[in-house]
Each structure stands twice: as structure tokens, then as C-alpha cells.
Amino acid sequence: MHNVDVENFDLRFDRLTLADVSPQRMQDEAAAIFELFLRREAEFGVHPSVVIHYPDISDRSDKGFIGEAARYIAAQADSLASAGRALARIVVLTTFGDLVGPSLVAAGFNPILIDMPAGPDHTYAFTFDPMPTERGLTLYVEAVNEADEKIRPAFILKLTDSQGRLHGGACGSIHDRGGRRYAYLATMTVAAEAARGTGTFLAEELFRFLRDQGVSTVHLGTQTAAAFYQKLGFKVVHRLVPGMRIRTTGGKEIRDDLVMLAMDL
Incomplete structure (x- = not known):
């Protein structure tokens, strides 16, 4: 001191x-x-072109993000679409990459390993562009184990x-x-x-x-x-x-x- x-x-x-x-x-x-x-x-603030969503990481059921990530995110995208907000891009940042990666990759997401030797293991970003355009809406999903x-x-x-x-x-x-x-x-x-x-x-x-x-x-x-x-x-x-x-x-x-x-x- x-x-x-x-x-x-x-x-x-x-x-x-x-x-x-x-x-x-x-x-x-x-x-x-x-x-x-x-x-x-x-x-x-959050820019109007971005929607941020934080899944409940304690929910390990097949209806939750960790249990079935691709289906969970598709439901979020459908909800936005029904409100007239079509997505141009989806970005997922998670420390559960080992658990959700197979589901997301099978659904067409691009996996990006974020290698931080002193940071959380299994940190990945997953991206998907359903309607590529610079003016579209981005859904950002963050599922990080702070504990x-x-x-x-x-x-x-x-x-x-x-x-x-x-x-x-x-x-x-x-x-x-x-x-x-x-x-x-x-x-x-x-x-x-x-x-x-x-x-x-x-x-x-x-x-x-x-x-x-x-x-x-x-x-x-x-x-x-x-x-x-x-x-x-x-x-x-x-x-x-x-x-x-x-x-x-x-x-x-x-x-x-x-x-x-x-x-x-």
C-alpha cells in the first residue's frame, strides 16, 4: 500500500x-x-441495430441454450422475426464452447476459438449470417460462466x-x-x-x-x-x-x- x-x-x-x-x-x-x-x-447504451440476449446458463434441459444451443437460438431469431426484426447476423460468445459447439456447428455456425491461457477454458465465438447485409440486425448472445x-x-x-x-x-x-x-x-x-x-x-x-x-x-x-x-x-x-x-x-x-x-x- x-x-x-x-x-x-x-x-x-x-x-x-x-x-x-x-x-x-x-x-x-x-x-x-x-x-x-x-x-x-x-x-x-446498446445500438438499435444490436439485440443482446443472456441465456439462463443454469438451465441444462433440452430447451435451454446449453442443452440444445442451435434450437434455442433459432427460437430467439424466430421471435425477433415475428416482431418484424429480421436478422442479418448472429454472434454467440460463450465459455461453454465444448458443450454447445457441436449443435451450433451442425446448424452452420462458424466456430472461432478465443485462446486466452489465463482466461476461461472453452471460450468460443460462433457466428452465423442468415441474411448478410451491413444494415441488418445483429443478435448477440452471451453465455459466460463468471464463476x-x-x-x-x-x-x-x-x-x-x-x-x-x-x-x-x-x-x-x-x-x-x-x-x-x-x-x-x-x-x-x-x-x-x-x-x-x-x-x-x-x-x-x-x-x-x-x-x-x-x-x-x-x-x-x-x-x-x-x-x-x-x-x-x-x-x-x-x-x-x-x-x-x-x-x-x-x-x-x-x-x-x-x-x-x-x-x-
Whole structure:
């Protein structure tokens, strides 16, 4: 722990790992950072050309997404079509690729392996273009196991003020594969009231920490912050849904893509 000055705003900076605190403390800290992240995400809308659907991943029946993915998604598409909303593209992002892949591939979906050694296993994107056109509707289906044991937080970085209010944080997991060490950044965010430069400071401290841990490559996915991460040096590995999210800044409409990113440290 130490204090830092971000644009003359005094904050306490903490780094936590499983060597420092209990797994439960790590989970609680990660939950607080994720709650802040959700508040910031609420500032972004979904573009009218995109419909987002989150299946119930606890439903393992033959009527659920995991039980029979192709039939489940066809029902979603039929529902949209009956409302006069024909689909041009379907994109599925899931950590259950091993379970739903056979059904989706048999139905004509294109499988895309998203290889993140420190991220969830069996992460895939599946795409299908029933009516290819740049102006059509995209159905985005996300089925991700956030409780995956593999991605339980191994590190927490956080910035708090003198009253203990969270101004920013980052958390994720670290794993080894093939003689190299990788990190998966589950969440990184800053509060709306955070001083200018807080996000960049947090990112730089994150990279310093990961290098100290011997990490060679870090992966993440984002719907709203691709431009920020690219400025830091991340490269787009997969661009899954262009223009998915929307926000207005200075009277100008800005659209953000759903992308998967990677950076070598």
C-alpha cells in the first residue's frame, strides 16, 4: 500500500494477491470493483441495430441454450422475426464452447476459438449470417460462466480516497502454459468522479505488477473501452460485434465495438 497523487488528487493505492489475503477477501474486493464497472457500463447504451440476449446458463434441459444451443437460438431469431426484426447476423460468445459447439456447428455456425491461457477454458465465438447485409440486425448472445474457478481473482489493484471510496480498480487471474505466464484481466474501471489520468495510472501500475509477476501476455474482452486499451498498446485479436455500444460525448455519437484484445508486456 502507498499513497499516490493523480492530478493532485490524493489516493491510496493497494495491491492484493492470494499471498496477502484470503480467497474470500479477494472475491469481495473483486465484487466491489465489478459493481463500480457495472455503474460505468450503464453510461453506454446498446445500438438499435444490436439485440443482446443472456441465456439462463443454469438451465441444462433440452430447451435451454446449453442443452440444445442451435434450437434455442433459432427460437430467439424466430421471435425477433415475428416482431418484424429480421436478422442479418448472429454472434454467440460463450465459455461453454465444448458443450454447445457441436449443435451450433451442425446448424452452420462458424466456430472461432478465443485462446486466452489465463482466461476461461472453452471460450468460443460462433457466428452465423442468415441474411448478410451491413444494415441488418445483429443478435448477440452471451453465455459466460463468471464463476469459473479458473478465473477466480489472483490479484486486485485498487485506488481509494481518504473516506475509503473506490475510485478505480483492476482484477484478474494468472496462469502458466508452455513455459510462459499469462494474465486475464477480468475487470478494470475507474469511478465517474475519478481525477483525469486515473485510468492511465491504474493501467501502468497493472502492467508493472504483472511484469513483476513474470507475466508475458495479458488478454481481455471489452464492449466499451477498445480505444482506451489500444492507446495502451493492446491489439485487437477478434472484432466480434462492430458498433455494438453507443454513447454521446460532447454532442457527438460514438460507437464502440465488442472486441477481444491482447498485449505482450
